[in-house]
Amino acid sequence: MKATIYHRPKSEDAYAYDKSTMHIRLRTGKNHVRKVNLIYGDPYDWTKNQWVTSKKEMTPTGSDAQHDFWFVEVTPPYRRLRYGFEIITKTETIYYGESGFLDTPSKDTSDYFCFPFMNPADLFSPPEWVKDTVWYQIFPERFANGDPSRNPEGTLPWGSAAPTPTNHFGGDLQGIIDHLDYLQELGINGIYLTPIFEASSNHKYDTIDYLKVDPHFGDKTTFKRLVDECHKRGIRIMLDAVFNHAGFYFPPFQDVLKNQQHSKYSDWFHLRDFPVRAEEPPNYDTFAFTPFMPKFNTENEEVREYLLNVATYWIKEFDIDGWRLDVANEVDHAFWREFRKRVKALKPDLYILGEVWHNSLPWLAGDQFDAVMNYPLTNAIIDFAGKQKIGQQRFEHVITQLTHMYPIHVQQVAFNLLGSHDTPRILTQTDNDVARVKLQFLLLFSQRGTPCIYYGDEIGMTGGQDPGCRKCMVWEEEEQNQELLSFVKRLIQLRKQEKAFGTEGxxxxxxxxxxxxxxxxxxxxxxxxxxxxxxxxxxxxxxxxxxxxxxxxxxxxx
Amino acid sequence: MKATIYHRPKSEDAYAYDKSTMHIRLRTGKNHVRKVNLIYGDPYDWTKNQWVTSKKEMTPTGSDAQHDFWFVEVTPPYRRLRYGFEIITKTETIYYGESGFLDTPSKDTSDYFCFPFMNPADLFSPPEWVKDTVWYQIFPERFANGDPSRNPEGTLPWGSAAPTPTNHFGGDLQGIIDHLDYLQELGINGIYLTPIFEASSNHKYDTIDYLKVDPHFGDKTTFKRLVDECHKRGIRIMLDAVFNHAGFYFPPFQDVLKNQQHSKYSDWFHLRDFPVRAEEPPNYDTFAFTPFMPKFNTENEEVREYLLNVATYWIKEFDIDGWRLDVANEVDHAFWREFRKRVKALKPDLYILGEVWHNSLPWLAGDQFDAVMNYPLTNAIIDFAGKQKIGQQRFEHVITQLTHMYPIHVQQVAFNLLGSHDTPRILTQTDNDVARVKLQFLLLFSQRGTPCIYYGDEIGMTGGQDPGCRKCMVWEEEEQNQELLSFVKRLIQLRKQEKAFGTEGxxxxxxxxxxxxxxxxxxxxxxxxxxxxxxxxxxxxxxxxxxxxxxxxxxxxx
Structure with missing residues (x-):
């Protein structure tokens, strides 16, 4: 029984929820324990050589296949806390603290867990507005072609062919502006744009110039208009920062290829030896194994300053509301701490969203991101309501695990999604069964966190793994699934109307x-x-x- | 069985040990498991739609009362790692990863744990010299009186009375300089001085002027000579930074008392209401509940700049080698991250030691401290070899727990001690039994980490809880326990001679x-x-x- 018990201070198990409230959780073996009390006190509060403690009963908050979870909230008057657990089974009562298990409550504070001080500077504090946001993700090359004069050479007629890794359909920023009424009517109030900076591919994840709007998408005037139009409608706008790697045609990398060890940018990348060879496998660090995406050396001060300047430029000049950080988990934590400091100094309520597909607490302790893309929830919903790979009990277990994987305020702003430009479309994943898609949207919208709709999923678009999931948006109403669209609109309304429905329920x-x-x-x-x-x-x-x-x-x- | 298994990525269970080596640990229920293999690979290494993995057997590394621990080291060629565990019992083989337990190894990388990239910027990297250091802690007022002209009024003859919270014996920096030969012969090569800045108490933890040597101890010239003389002898010197709180007579706090809400320092402290009342209980945050130690508001930019300037001043001007940080756990993490950045920019091999008495991993992830005062080890050694409160088996369990509480490189520079100015002396704790003190020193010196001797413990000085443990150093050889002294010298020699004896064994x-x-x-x-x-x-x-x-x-x- 003891061997199954787990608690970790300063983690998802013990954290300051706000300036005065501590949340404490405990994990015990399934059905082992009847009742748990928290024993706690101020570490310095002694009367007659006796440490003064209080006791508070913990609430069970769910189970997975192996464990039960317990929760309690306390408000330490001096923001300091020592605490331990009184664990009551049918046959015994034991006491659990930092030094392990005891048969009687210890009088020595060093046997207890410690949360030394609730410093507001360390509080996880995402922007207030995020909780009330419903996101909409747009892949600009495929949303709408609003300015044919900007079409790349060889642009195909809208929707005339299947998407390939290299073809173009002329989607652009003007196209987005043209359809803001549609988005407003849908009810979303946040747009996440995949990259819009100059790049050679159609997805733009291989940046050439971080300070320039891709000319196929528009220019800075168009972008400024887009932001203003969004803000007028109460819609926030988030850009995609590809800071893990540059594009192959990023001038500093081209300079490295040309001048090799003599390039003044030779320390901007992780070069293993010379001459640098742009072939597979590359002899420099890259995203995955692609020579076209050389990884930045973010330990180089010039690189850091360059990227941080990019991050602040688009806030200062265009008043964007969020940065989504591509491949964020492969960049060093030190860089992201500096990033947070710089962008928040400029715009305290800017939202920082990291692309991390796995358990992300090391990035969500208040010093780096406000949220990550919550793919573990995506998988759970699809496996249960989409593919029927798991039953209702297993789904409950997974949701309970996810609930106990992060602090509650972290979950409240998690970026929840059924799919993105990196996954097959939800309708295709679930054998074109629209009823199942509705069920999945319902599950998504009723979880803690903020839901995001991948453009076109709301009207029943199809498509397999990238590039299949990047088809042109369908604008002919008769080809849109209007029933699904109404259903999604209703969910968005419900989140706005009913507090219990959304992130705070x-x-x-x-x-x-x-x-x-x-x-x-x-x-x-x-x-x-x-x-x-x-x-x-x-x-x-x-x-x-x-x-x-x-x-x-x-x-x-x- | 499954309910007892635990692993956490980016923690003491999974960390970059150096630029190329990953350490992975697993905890299982005691005697449940026969064998464990790590299954691992590069997340992007796929052949014919199959993720390419390797397998490596893990080594058992000890047990406590409830658990067995397993360890393995791998060197991912591209510094990226996805991994899971193949856990083999007598009756079954199961697979454990981020999504839980499976009966067969998953083909989906998202079921595995992730260590996305081993960025050197995030590596825990304490100064190289620390591993080879044997520390000696000096409480300056009680070590030696080298300059009677600096005696405070009412100074008592050396050792003529029991120490009280307020009496003085005239110990000073010149006294330390005078006895460096003694310390050199003892063999230590690091000195930790409790505070030397101007303060009103004899312990000086209530700073008045952070930029001034206490006149009872000497002046900047004396201090400079002390540092130089130490460095000549290959001895490093560490000062005590009291940054959690100021002293009552710190001028900005006096200004607050005088001008109340109109003081320009009113945001330097955590004032709850006005008028600020310097009585018990104080209506402002303090260390413990003492009105004489008002807690700094380290979220105030001026306070941060003030304290960081103090931190760099003593490095720039006097070339000190380390900072010991008083009550470090009650100051915000954000402050310590900034602190590390500033002092390491100036002197990359400066040692940062935090006073934290409990499990301290949240401060030891590479971004804040190099070490903490390892009191959990102190307690284990005293309980076992000092007080016989625990037997040999329980001692093994506790040491095994401590070993698995931190990454190995963190343990290698842990600041290990039998006692300090904050605890009863080791000889007194163990009923004046010198043989037991020798045993405890032997245990201390043969653990991972760097041992520290509290002044006088090596010659068998006695004394209870503070102020008892702060007696005047005994310099008459006939009153020193020479046998104990020789034994301690021998231990110091052994650490230097025998690699296996000390931190790297x-x-x-x-x-x-x-x-x-x-x-x-x-x-x-x-x-x-x-x-x-x-x-x-x-x-x-x-x-x-x-x-x-x-x-x-x-x-x-x-």
Whole structure:
């Protein structure tokens, strides 16, 4: 039993939630423990040589296949905390602290866990506006062609061919401006644009000039207009910063190829030996193994200054609201700390979103990012409601794990998505079953975090893995799935209307013996009940006792 | 079984040990598991749509009461790593990764743990010289009186009375200079001085002027001579920075008392309301609950600049080698990150030692401190060899826990001590039993980390909790315990001569059925065997098989 217990101070298990509130969690083996109390006090509060402690019961907050989780909130008056756990099973009571397990509560504070001081400087504090945001991701080359004069050579007629790694359809910033009414009507209030800076590919992740809008997309005047038009409509705008690697045609890298060890940029990249060879496998560090994306040496001061200047330039000059950081997990933490400091000094409520596909707490401790792209949630939703790879119980376990993987305020601004330019489209992933797509959107929108819609998913566009998922947006209404679109609009409305529905509602799974997934979301006095059938068979279930004889509205169908 | 397994990426369980080597650890339930293999590969290394992985067996590295620990080292050619564990019990083989447990190895990299890139900027990299250092802690007011002209009013004759919170004996910097020959002969090569800046108390933890040597201790000329004389002898010198709080008579705080909300320093402290009342309980944040130590507001830019200027001043002007940071755990992490950046920019091999009494990994990830005061080790050694509160098995368990609490390179520079100005003296703690003190020194010196001797402990001085532990140093040889002194000198020699003895030796406990503690330390071809009887009864034991029929030297008695 003891061997299954885990707690870690200064982590997802113990953190300052705000300036005065501490959150404490404990993990115990499944069904081992009947009750847990937190024993806690100020480390310096002694009376007659006795440390003064209080006791508070912890609440169970869910289970996965192996563990139960417990939670409690305390407000230390002097912002200092020593604490331990009183763990009660059917047969025994034990005490758990930093030094391990004891049979009686220790009188020695050094046997307890420590949260020495709740310094506001270390608080995780994302911008206030993020919680209320519904995002929309746009891949500019494929959203709308608003200015044919900017078409690259060989541009194909809109939607006339399948997307390939190299073809062009002329999408641009004017196209986005032209369709802001559509987005406003949809109800989103944040746009994430994949890269718009000059680059040679159609996806623009191989930057040539970080200070220039790609001429196929527009110029700075167009971009400024786009930002202004968005802001007028209450829509925030986030750009994509590709700071892990440059493009092959980035002039400093070209200089390296030309001048080799004599190039003044030779320390800007991780070159293994000379001559630098731009072939596979490259003899310099790259993104993955592609010679076309040489990795930056962010330990070089000039590189750091160059990139940080880029980061602040687009804020200062264009008032953008967020930076999404490409391949953020492969860049050093020291760089991101400096990045945060610089951009927040300029615009304190700028949102920093890292592309990290795995458990990301090392980037989310308050000193680096505000959020990451929450692909673990994507996988869980698709596996359950999309592909039926996992059943309702396993889904509950995974959601419970994710809930306990991050502090609550971290989850509240997590960037939740069903797909992106890097994954097959959600409708294609789920065998063109629109009902399943609706179910997945419903699950996405009712989790903690802020949902993002990949352009076109709301109207039922299809497409496999990149480049398939990058088709031209369909603008003919008769070719859009209007029913799906209405459903997504309704979800967006619900997030705005019902606090319990979205990021601030507390989610509890309701045990039941059907094949249905049932969960309740609560915010203050409001309660919402979700009953979800992800199987192909009808099923019925008795409502939980607390829901019988109550007036309730069906929010989805009205 | 599964519920007992734990691994956490980017922690003591998975870290870059140097620029090319990754260390990976796993925790499993005690005696549950027969064998563990690491399955690992480069996340981008795919052949024919199959992720390419390797397998490497992990080594068991000890056990505590609940768990076994496993270790393996790998060198990812492209500094990127995805990995998981193949865990083999008597009855089954399971696979463990970020998404949990599986019955077969997953083909999906997202089921694996991730260490995205080994960026050197994020490497924990303490100064090279620290590993070879034996420290000596001096409390200047009580070490030696070298310049009676600087005696405070009412100074008592040296050693003529018991120390009280307020009395003075005239110890000073000249006194230290006068006894450097003694320290050199002892063999230490690092001095840690408790505060020397102007302050009103005898311990000087209540600073008045951070840029001035306390006139009772000397002046800047004396201090400069002390540093120079130390450096001539190959001795490094570390000062104590009290940056958590100021002294009551620190002029900005006095200004606050005088001008209240109109003081230009009103944001330098955490004032709860006005008028600020300097009585118990104070209405401003303090160290513990003492009104005499007002806590700094390190979020105020002026305060930060003031303190960082102090930190760099003593390096620039006097070339000190280290900063020990008082009550370091109550100051914000953001401040310490800035502190590290500033002092290391000036002197890259400056040592940063934090006073943190508990588990300190949040400060030891490479971005803040090089080491902390390792009191958990202190407690373990005293409880086992000093007070016999715990037996040999429990001691092994605690040491094994401490070993797996930090990365190996963090342990190698840990600041290990038996006592300090904040604890009763080691001889007094252990009922004046000199043999037990020797045993404790032996244990201290043979652990990973760098040992520190609190002035006078090496000659058998006594004293209880502060102020008792701050008696005047005894300089009359006939009153010094010469046998203990020789023993400590021998330990210092052994650390210098025998690589296996000190911080770089790998420690393994040898199971045996006696009451003796047996461990082996290994460095390359060298092996040392430690056989320790901490009980009051003689005992005997058969040497481990690997030690029979071998030539061995007794290093302690020759």
């Amino acid at each position: 507390d989610l509890t799974f309701v045990e039941n013996d059907s094949s249905l997934l049932i969960y309740q979301k609560t915010y203050e006095n409001q309660q919402l009940l979700f009953v979800i059938n992800s199987t192909d068979q009808p099923d019925s279930v008795q409502l939980p006792v607390s829901w019988t004889n109550r007036n309730a509205n069906d929010l989805l169908t009205g | 790998d420690l393994t406990f040898v199971e045996n059925d006696s009451s003796l503690l047996i461990y082996q330390k290994t460095y390359e071809n060298q092996q040392l065997l430690f056989v320790i009887n901490s009980t009051d009864q003689p005992d005997s034991v058969q040497l481990p098989v690997s030690w029979t029929n071998r030539n061995a030297n007794d290093l302690l008695t020759g």
